[in-house]
Amino acid sequence: MHKFLILLKKEIKELITPQLVIPLIIMVFIFAGIGGLLSKETAETANQQKIWLVDYDNTAISQKVIESLENKNLEVQVFDNEIEKIIDQAQTNNIKFFLAIPQGFAKKINSLERADIIIYNLINNFSFVSSLKTAQVQSVLAIINQDLAIDWAGKIDLSITPQELNNPVIQQEYVVINDRQAKVPLTAVLGFVQQQTTFIPIILFLVIVLASQMVAMAVATEKENKTFETLLSSPISRKLIVFAKLLAAGIVALLFAGFYMIGFNYYLQGISGGQITQSGAGIQEALIALGIEFGITSYILLGLSLFMGILVALAIAMILGIMADSVKSIQAVTTPLMVIILIPYFLIMFLDIQAMSPIIKYLIYIIPFSHPFLAAQKIVTHEYSFIIYGIIYQLIIFLVFVIVAAKIFSSDKVFTLRLGRKK
Amino acid sequence: MEKILEVKNLDKYYGKFQAVKNVSFNIDENEIFALVGPNGAGKSTILKTIATVLSLEHGDIFVAGENLKKQAKKIRKIMSYLPEEAGAYKNLTGNEYLNFMAGLYADNKQEQRAIFEFGQDLSGLKNKLKNKAKTYSKGMTRKLLLARTIMTKPRLAILDEPTSGLDVINSLEIRKVIKNLAAQGMAVLLSSHNMLEIEFLSEKLSIIDQGEIKITGSPQELKNKYNSNNLEEVFINVSGK
Ligand SMILES: Nc1ncnc2c1ncn2[C@@H]1O[C@H](COP(=O)(O)OP(=O)(O)O)[C@@H](O)[C@H]1O
Ligand SMILES: [Mg+2]
Numbered sequence: 318m319h320k321f322l323i324l325l326k327k328e329i330k331e332l333i334t335p336q337l338v339i340p341l342i343i344m345v346f347i348f349a350g351i352g353g354l355l356s357k358e359t360a361e362t363a364n365q366q367k368i369w370l371v372d373y374d375n376t377a378i379s380q381k382v383i384e385s386l387e388n389k390n391l392e393v394q395v396f397d398n399e400i401e402k403i404i405d406q407a408q409t410n411n412i413k414f415f416l417a418i419p420q421g422f423a424k425k426i427n428s429l430e431r432a433d434i435i436i437y438n439l440i441n442n443f444s445f446v447s448s449l450k451t452a453q454v455q456s457v458l459a460i461i462n463q464d465l466a467i468d469w470a471g472k473i474d475l476s477i478t479p480q481e482l483n484n485p486v487i488q489q490e491y492v493v494i495n496d497r498q499a500k501v502p503l504t505a506v507l508g509f510v511q512q513q514t515t516f517i518p519i520i521l522f523l524v525i526v527l528a529s530q531m532v533a534m535a536v537a538t539e540k541e542n543k544t545f546e547t548l549l550s551s552p553i554s555r556k557l558i559v560f561a562k563l564l565a566a567g568i569v570a571l572l573f574a575g576f577y578m579i580g581f582n583y584y585l586q587g588i589s590g591g592q593i594t595q596s597g598a599g600i601q602e603a604l605i606a607l608g609i610e611f612g613i614t615s616y617i618l619l620g621l622s623l624f625m626g627i628l629v630a631l632a633i634a635m636i637l638g639i640m641a642d643s644v645k646s647i648q649a650v651t652t653p654l655m656v657i658i659l660i661p662y663f664l665i666m667f668l669d670i671q672a673m674s675p676i677i678k679y680l681i682y683i684i685p686f687s688h689p690f691l692a693a694q695k696i697v698t699h700e701y702s703f704i705i706y707g708i709i710y711q712l713i714i715f716l717v718f719v720i721v722a723a724k725i726f727s728s729d730k731v732f733t734l735r736l737g738r739k740k
Numbered sequence: 741m742e743k744i745l746e747v748k749n750l751d752k753y754y755g756k757f758q759a760v761k762n763v764s765f766n767i768d769e770n771e772i773f774a775l776v777g778p779n780g781a782g783k784s785t786i787l788k789t790i791a792t793v794l795s796l797e798h799g800d801i802f803v804a805g806e807n808l809k810k811q812a813k814k815i816r817k818i819m820s821y822l823p824e825e826a827g828a829y830k831n832l833t834g835n836e837y838l839n840f841m842a843g844l845y846a847d848n849k850q851e852q853r854a855i856f857e858f859g860q861d862l863s864g865l866k867n868k869l870k871n872k873a874k875t876y877s878k879g880m881t882r883k884l885l886l887a888r889t890i891m892t893k894p895r896l897a898i899l900d901e902p903t904s905g906l907d908v909i910n911s912l913e914i915r916k917v918i919k920n921l922a923a924q925g926m927a928v929l930l931s932s933h934n935m936l937e938i939e940f941l942s943e944k945l946s947i948i949d950q951g952e953i954k955i956t957g958s959p960q961e962l963k964n965k966y967n968s969n970n971l972e973e974v975f976i977n978v979s980g981k
Binding site: 319320323324326327330331333334538541542543544546547548549550551552553554728729732733 | 754755788791792793794795813816817819820821822823824825826827828829830831832836840841843844845888898
């Protein structure tokens with residue numbers, strides 16, 4: 318046991334190199350930075366309370382439009398000079414859009430005719446945040462439409478509100494998951510779940526790839542430096558060497574997973590900004606009714622599935638590392654493993670596995686790395702037995718590969734196995 | 741005198757290729773014994789098999805009377821091996837490397853400490869031991885590794901081409917350390933493709949070519965037998981090249 322700890326300590330020391338740690342820290346900062354930027358811009362956009370409005374009509378009706386905006390706590394700045402000058406001014410003031418009420422607006426509205434409002438969008442980039450502005454323009458227009466519609470409704474003496482006129486059918490949406498149901502819009506549920514689960518596969522993928530590269534690199538480096546031969550001639554069992562390497566890479570990988578999660582969490586907080594709190598309270602109860610809450614069990618199962626996935630990848634990477642001629646050929650040797658990890662990642666992220674043909678479905682289940690990705694989805698629907706079978710399956714695959722690795726390590730194959738052509 | 745190593749009828753294959761053919765030799769205690777031959781002769785393969793790095797399939801090896809097929813673990817404790825062109829762990833300092841290796845051989849903390857401190861002394865690297873091994877020159881690395889090999893006071897030290905690739909000064913220093921080992925009660929099995937240095941270093945040697953031992957004896961015996969001025973001439977005579 319004492320010797321195992323000595324080995325383990327050395328393995329971890331060898332793995333945690335500046336080349337590995339620095340990109341990781343940069344990664345966390347980048348995630349956090351993007352998240353911070355996004356939340357700042359989101360907040361700015363949401364808070365752009367100042368609306369520029371060009372009033373070429375200058376009538377009671379156009380005045381009413383301005384008032385209805387002001388009633389919604391929007392600060393309206395009114396102009397009536399030439400449009401080119403206003404555009405110039407808007408650009409220098411970093412205004413993203415403004416409205417113009419053309420002449421004859423009131424005349425049309427008064428005769429129950431639809432009238433035009435012109436929207437000038439001033440764009441200087443096509444980022445995700447830009448798309449938030451459309452939403453703001455739409456909400457400003459909705460305010461105007463609503464007030465003018467009430468006006469019309471009064472004129473033609475309707476007993477129902479304009480909203481009712483527009484929507485004779487009332488939408489009552491239920492979401493059903495297994496035997497639970499709740500009255501809640503689907504988009505609200507999906508939004509919440511995706512926020513919780515999209516980052517898991519991404520981290521999972523990064524960690525598995527990173528860990529396998531690490532262990533393959535560690536084995537190939539030991540072979541190249543002949544430190545491996547030194548170890549094999551020392552009075553410690555070869556099984557200990559194998560386990561120390563696997564465990565060290567596993568520990569370091571999990572540590573890194575933790576870092577990535579912290580970084581990604583910042584990022585998520587950034588993009589979701591205030592949105593969660595807005596929708597939060599209402600759908601919270603619905604989510605609980607649906608059983609969509611991530612309890613301890615969910616996280617333990619997901620964590621186990623993830624850890625098993627990492628271990629399987631490590632065991633395979635270890636064998637691949639033995640086959641590498643030199644440290645330089647690590648990339649080439651581990652490529653097949655990366656592909657096997659990428660396949661379930663993409664399929665599960667973007668497709669509905671349940672809807673696929675049974676053959677494809679089972680092919681995906683056979684790939685051990687599918688299971689952590691699947692588990693990230695199945696915890697939502699509480700399909701725990703599926704996750705547990707997945708974990709057991711991964712454990713079996715892991716043991717098979719560890720036995721193969723240990724066999725190779727305790728024979729001359731550790732020196733003679735090579736991938737591809739012999740030199 | 742007791743034999744520290746007996747190799748009997750050793751064959752070794754890589755797949756179908758036979759790298760070692762019916763090799764037998766003995767080493768006495770306190771003896772410096774060399775395997776001499778050109779690149780690819782099979783020297784490293786023989787040393788790796790004795791060091792238990794490669795498996796022993798055909799033939800017998802006894803270290804201090806223990807059968808290597810049965811007592812490999814016991815033998816590893818009294819034997820130490822320096823691979824050809826070996827390096828240390830890049831991210832460990834010289835000290836960390838020595839301490840790590842000491843830990844693998846020691847039974848307890850005090851023993852580990854004693855081995856480690858002896859290794860520090862042997863290396864002659866002093867303050868440089870605080871630096872990471874990746875900053876070491878070839879000569880420094882070799883000194884570190886040689887110190888690691890002998891700090892456990894093995895009864896048999898196996899050194900694969902201990903001076904190859906080093907400059908004159910470093911080679912000389914390493915040779916001096918090796919010469920002293922026998923005086924400290926260790927036997928040394930080393931290999932070299934440099935036949936001239938072996939004359940000065942070893943008391944007994946085998947000339948090996950294409951996996952076979954051609955002749956064994958002291959440098960003087962071999963030179964007399966073939967009426968040669970140096971071992972290079974002896975080699976040309978026995979290999980018929
Ligand atoms: N891992 C290996 N796989 C296949 N052949 C090998 C391997 N290692 C060495 N050989 C072959 O075995 C022979 C002896 O090699 P080696 O023992 O390294 O010679 P030396 O140390 O005397 O230079 C050479 O022909 C070499 O090509
Ligand atoms: Mg050699």
